[in-house]
Amino acid sequence: MTLTSEPLTLPVLPLDDEVVLPGMVVPLDLNDADVRAAVEAAQAAARSSGDSKPRVLLVPRIDGTYANTGVLGTVEQVGRLADGDPGALIRGRGRVRVGAGTTGPGAALWVEGAEVEETVPDPLPGAVTELVKEYKALATSWLKKRAAWQVVDRVQQIDDVSTLADNSGYSPFLTTAQKVELLETTDPVARLKLATEQLREHLAEQDVAESIAKDVQEGVDKQQREFLLRRQLEAVRKELRELNGEAEGEESDDYRVRVESADLPEKVREAALKEVEKLERSSDQSPEGSWIRTWLDTVLELPWNERTDDSAAGYDIRGARAVLDAEHAGLDDVKERITEYLAVRKRRNDRGLGVVGGRRGGAVLALVGPPGVGKTSLGESVAHAMGRKFVRVALGGVRDEAEIRGHRRTYVGALPGRIVRAIKEAGSMNPVVLLDEIDKVGSDFRGDPAAALLEVLDPAQNHTFRDHYLEVELDLSDVVFLATANVLEAIPEALLDRMELVRLDGYTEDEKVVIARDHLLPRQLERAGLETAEVTLDESALRGLAGEYTREAGVRNLERAVARLLRKIAAQHELGERELPFTVGADDLRALIGRPHHVPESAQDPAERRTAVPGVATGLAVTGAGGDVLFVEASLADPETGAAGLTLTGQLGDVMKESAQIALSFLRSHGAELELPVADLKDRGVHIHFPAGAVPKDGPSAGVTMTTALASLLSGRLVRTDVAMTGEVSLTGRVLPIGGVKQKLLAAHRAGVTTVIIPKRNEPDLDDVPAEVLEKLDVHAVTDVRQVLELALAPATNGAATEVPMAA
Numbered sequence: 181m182t183l184t185s186e187p188l189t190l191p192v193l194p195l196d197d198e199v200v201l202p203g204m205v206v207p208l209d210l211n212d213a214d215v216r217a218a219v220e221a222a223q224a225a226a227r228s229s230g231d232s233k234p235r236v237l238l239v240p241r242i243d244g245t246y247a248n249t250g251v252l253g254t255v256e257q258v259g260r261l262a263d264g265d266p267g268a269l270i271r272g273r274g275r276v277r278v279g280a281g282t283t284g285p286g287a288a289l290w291v292e293g294a295e296v297e298e299t300v301p302d303p304l305p306g307a308v309t310e311l312v313k314e315y316k317a318l319a320t321s322w323l324k325k326r327a328a329w330q331v332v333d334r335v336q337q338i339d340d341v342s343t344l345a346d347n348s349g350y351s352p353f354l355t356t357a358q359k360v361e362l363l364e365t366t367d368p369v370a371r372l373k374l375a376t377e378q379l380r381e382h383l384a385e386q387d388v389a390e391s392i393a394k395d396v397q398e399g400v401d402k403q404q405r406e407f408l409l410r411r412q413l414e415a416v417r418k419e420l421r422e423l424n425g426e427a428e429g430e431e432s433d434d435y436r437v438r439v440e441s442a443d444l445p446e447k448v449r450e451a452a453l454k455e456v457e458k459l460e461r462s463s464d465q466s467p468e469g470s471w472i473r474t475w476l477d478t479v480l481e482l483p484w485n486e487r488t489d490d491s492a493a494g495y496d497i498r499g500a501r502a503v504l505d506a507e508h509a510g511l512d513d514v515k516e517r518i519t520e521y522l523a524v525r526k527r528r529n530d531r532g533l534g535v536v537g538g539r540r541g542g543a544v545l546a547l548v549g550p551p552g553v554g555k556t557s558l559g560e561s562v563a564h565a566m567g568r569k570f571v572r573v574a575l576g577g578v579r580d581e582a583e584i585r586g587h588r589r590t591y592v593g594a595l596p597g598r599i600v601r602a603i604k605e606a607g608s609m610n611p612v613v614l615l616d617e618i619d620k621v622g623s624d625f626r627g628d629p630a631a632a633l634l635e636v637l638d639p640a641q642n643h644t645f646r647d648h649y650l651e652v653e654l655d656l657s658d659v660v661f662l663a664t665a666n667v668l669e670a671i672p673e674a675l676l677d678r679m680e681l682v683r684l685d686g687y688t689e690d691e692k693v694v695i696a697r698d699h700l701l702p703r704q705l706e707r708a709g710l711e712t713a714e715v716t717l718d719e720s721a722l723r724g725l726a727g728e729y730t731r732e733a734g735v736r737n738l739e740r741a742v743a744r745l746l747r748k749i750a751a752q753h754e755l756g757e758r759e760l761p762f763t764v765g766a767d768d769l770r771a772l773i774g775r776p777h778h779v780p781e782s783a784q785d786p787a788e789r790r791t792a793v794p795g796v797a798t799g800l801a802v803t804g805a806g807g808d809v810l811f812v813e814a815s816l817a818d819p820e821t822g823a824a825g826l827t828l829t830g831q832l833g834d835v836m837k838e839s840a841q842i843a844l845s846f847l848r849s850h851g852a853e854l855e856l857p858v859a860d861l862k863d864r865g866v867h868i869h870f871p872a873g874a875v876p877k878d879g880p881s882a883g884v885t886m887t888t889a890l891a892s893l894l895s896g897r898l899v900r901t902d903v904a905m906t907g908e909v910s911l912t913g914r915v916l917p918i919g920g921v922k923q924k925l926l927a928a929h930r931a932g933v934t935t936v937i938i939p940k941r942n943e944p945d946l947d948d949v950p951a952e953v954l955e956k957l958d959v960h961a962v963t964d965v966r967q968v969l970e971l972a973l974a975p976a977t978n979g980a981a982t983e984v985p986m987a988a
């Protein structure tokens with residue numbers, strides 16, 4: 181509520197763009213004509229009326245218009261202002277409603293006015309007390325920001341609502357209009373509310389502005405800091421280079437220069453430059469920096485645009501064949517297959533067709549066979565023949581997909597995969613890559629390496645091969661992939677689908693002799709530091725080494741034996757114990773490298789032979805090392821103590837266990853007819869054992885051998901030592917076909933077996949078996965297990981027949 185008291189007559193002091201509120205003390209410049217006129221008029225009036233202080237009416241004038249409300253001001257002092265100009269110090273006293281114009285002394289404008297009386301509720305309602313607190317808090321926070329500590333105290337001490345609100349007149353952030361609003365709000369509580377709002381708004385704006393300013397400042401700071409640090413880094417580097425005696429400009433670790441000067445495909449360069457930028461931003465010590473450097477090194481070392489030139493000069497197929505012939509003895513069919521493969525590849529290439537693709541396209545040659553038959557070295561020969569670089573990627577035991585495709589770079593110690601590493605090692609984008617032991621890749625929780633390999637080998641995908649580590653695409657379409665495997669069955673199905681198989685089953689003794697003479701001996705002579713003419717191995721010595729000192733499908737141990745022999749001779753020569761040149765004959769072997777390890781069963785003392793007791797039969801099997809002979813032993817358990825049923829030992833697979841069951845069932849039902857005492861089989865346990873040594877692959881082909889061993893056991897008739905057999909047996913006694921005939925026959929021959937029994941339906945496989953082996957073997961193709969028993973069991977000897985061995 182506002183009341184007006186008796187009228188006042190006052191000279192108007194107009195304030196342009198300025199507002200003085202009650203309680204404020206302001207200095208005003210007397211050079212200003214309006215100010216001087218008002219002050220002088222007031223002084224004159226005061227003198228005549230005897231008032232103590234001259235009084236003026238301070239009225240804001242906005243765009244030439246006066247506000248409705250003014251403030252009664254008393255002139256406190258007239259003198260010099262801080263800048264030396266004449267001035268007056270005026271104190272605002274109270275609100276006055278501006279009335280009509282009137283006359284008075286001097287040049288000033290005189291008006292009538294009425295003082296505005298203010299009432300404040302007493303005591304203050306809670307809401308107002310709260311408002312007072314809020315205002316003080318806001319004002320304090322604002323003042324503290326400006327470090328106006330004395331003012332903080334003064335504001336805190338004001339208790340009067342009206343005075344507190346008018347104190348806002350000092351706020352420099354308020355616009356003239358806002359101050360006029362404060363002036364014209366005559367109710368003190370309403371005015372304090374308004375002042376509080378204005379203050380709050382300002383503080384909020386300030387907060388936003390401040391945080392923006394902070395952000396801006398930080399950005400600037402960071403850029404500046406970075407710039408400064410960079411300069412410092414450069415200076416330090418330069419100094420280090422000078423210390424190390426490097427010439428200016430010869431910046432070994434300046435990746436930017438290296439990337440820019442390297443011969444990289446455009447996409448790769450872009451990616452590399454991006455990394456260089458990251459590197460430049462990271463500190464020298466940060467782990468990220470070292471990752472990036474490793475990555476850049478890898479990228480820079482890859483032979484992006486290197487390729488050996490084979491199509492332009494055009495390796496001619498005849499030349500290629502000549503290389504294959506020169507480096508490997510024998511293997512005619514294998515070489516033929518490789519030559520065909522090369523010819524097709526070349527023709528397609530010449531006609532711009534690219535690699536043979538598509539499913540079953542057989543873009544990849546897979547060399548399958550036992551160890552030491554020359555798979556790896558054939559791969560190398562293919563590279564020679566094509567005039568390309570050769571790299572070998574060992575896949576044995578790879579179970580992690582990342583081995584093939586690389587680890588993501590975020591992985592600690594990440595590396596590119598083996599394919600990328602192979603390309604790097606080859607130093608060209610079109611090498612011959614030999615995927616060695618592709619049958620030994622496994623899969624587990626870390627993914628399926630075979631799936632990654634599939635992508636590598638697929639001509640539709642491999643021109644954009646993506647290694648997880650490298651992250652840039654690599655074109656593998658010009659790489660010649662070859663694969664090797666020991667065991668065909670172990671190659672993952674999907675991969676097998678992509679491959680053209682070339683089988684290497686092993687060598688005959690004659691072939692080994694030729695290989696040893698033409699290839700292994702010359703190489704090992706050189707290794708032993710001997711001249712070609714100094715040591716000769718005659719044919720009988722080579723034969724002895726191949727036949728009695730080693731027993732293998734390939735020639736790896738043979739090569740070792742030759743090496744051992746030559747080392748011995750070289751040492752003896754150095755010790756003066758042997759004259760050179762020297763020709764080694766079969767009789768010299770024993771003295772040089774000791775006794776042979778592999779004597780044929782038939783050459784053993786008859787009592788020492790494995791088949792010297794009933795119940796042991798000789799089988800033929802394929803193992804990881806190629807074909808091999810193995811012995812199957814059968815015995816009957818003691819009727820008192822032994823458990824009934826069938827016991828099998830010797831690391832057998834499920835299929836082999838089933839074959840054993842079938843052999844047993846067959847003999848139980850046909851024993852009588854075969855004149856075998858099958859009653860024994862009913863109440864006594866049977867034990868079949870495959871002695872360790874060579875562990876055969878799981879399969880049914882030992883069926884005939886197990887049947888024969890059991891029949892021998894029951895009849896007491898020995899199995900002929902010179903007979904070995906292979907074949908599956910059905911419940912009715914039919915002999916069914918099996919695999920690996922060539923490997924098995926080579927093994928039989930190696931072991932000195934002379935009679936071999938095979939299933940009739942395998943007869944066509946004999947075409948693959950070298951003639952020299954067939955010549956020495958008496959091969960019987962049979963259809964029924966009865967024929968097997970007839971051939972294999974020796975005639976009964978009187979008396980000894982009942983001596984049946986027993987298992988413990």
Ligand SMILES: Nc1ncnc2c1ncn2[C@@H]1O[C@H](COP(=O)(O)OP(=O)(O)OP(=O)(O)O)[C@@H](O)[C@H]1O
Pocket residue numbers: 507508509510511549550551552553554555556557558664666695699700734735736739
């Ligand atoms: N037909 C051959 N003519 C000449 N040398 C041969 C022949 N076969 C094999 N060799 C030689 O025998 C050695 C063993 O061959 P290699 O290492 O290539 O066997 P591999 O089949 O790859 O065996 P693995 O499966 O264990 O890798 C090599 O030194 C190779 O040169």
